[in-house]
Amino acid sequence: MESKEFTAKTTEEAVRLASEYFNLPLGRLKVEVINAGSNGILGLFGKKKAKILATPTDANSTSMEVREVMRELTGEETSKPSPNRQASRTYTNQGSNDRHGETPSEEGKTTPQPESPEVLESARQVLVRLVDPLDADANIIGESTQYSIELKIDSHEIGILIGRRGQTLEALQYLTTRIVSHQEGRPVRINVDAGDYRKRRVESLQELASRMASKARGTRRPVAIGPFNAQERRIVHLALRNERGLSTSSRGRGEVKKVIISPRY
Structure with missing residues (x-):
């Protein structure tokens, strides 16, 4: 299938551009990070934009490719299971x-505490940016419970946002969780739902x-x-x-x- 490079200030923005260009949900794009980008020295010198190579995949692809993108973005290494580990x-x-x-x-x-309104709004805005290429008119509401941030998508494109067996919805939840957790410097539990699918x-x-x-x-x-x-x-x-x-x-x-x-x- 056709592959194309995309360049933007951040990897997240480059992935969004790829989604818009191919008119495909995130779960159906295989993305290779060529350059994760850099803010340079003091944010002034040596800045580098993020560059990715995106390739459309068939409908049976899972959100594993999305996970690889976020590992690149957050600097995590993919863990490999030990050969002695039980299956x-x-x-x-x-x-x-x-x-x-x-x-x-x-x-x-320990007794969990709800996330602050600032973290809740940050999570909502991240999801808004991710959903925008798929449905610019989607409405996203959220609430912070004792155990997690709950985000719900109201859209006329529910089928596209959910995807086959919920794969696109899973990808959106994973991306939102990884980005917000990266921003906060700690794990943040986020659940994303659309049309009461979950x-x-x-x-x-x-x-x-x-x-x-x-x-x-x-x-x-x-x-x-x-x-x-x-x-x-x-x-x-x-x-x-x-x-x-x-x-x-x-x-x-x-x-x-x-x-x-x-x-x-």
């Missing part, structure tokens, strides 16, 4: 913990988990569902954590894995 984890109704946050942990628990997705996954749990009990055999991303797997684990006689585990490698529902005797 699956098991959860029971006693509530096992997971390093990737698929199930809640009680250790070191709410409906949670309800759908909970219903599926309940139905497959009944099947596992009835057949007395493990049942595999998915594959799901980490957030979706967490929903399934939590939905079944209080089910007696059942355990759930994540199986597979990479970010997308299956959930195995197993009867316990």
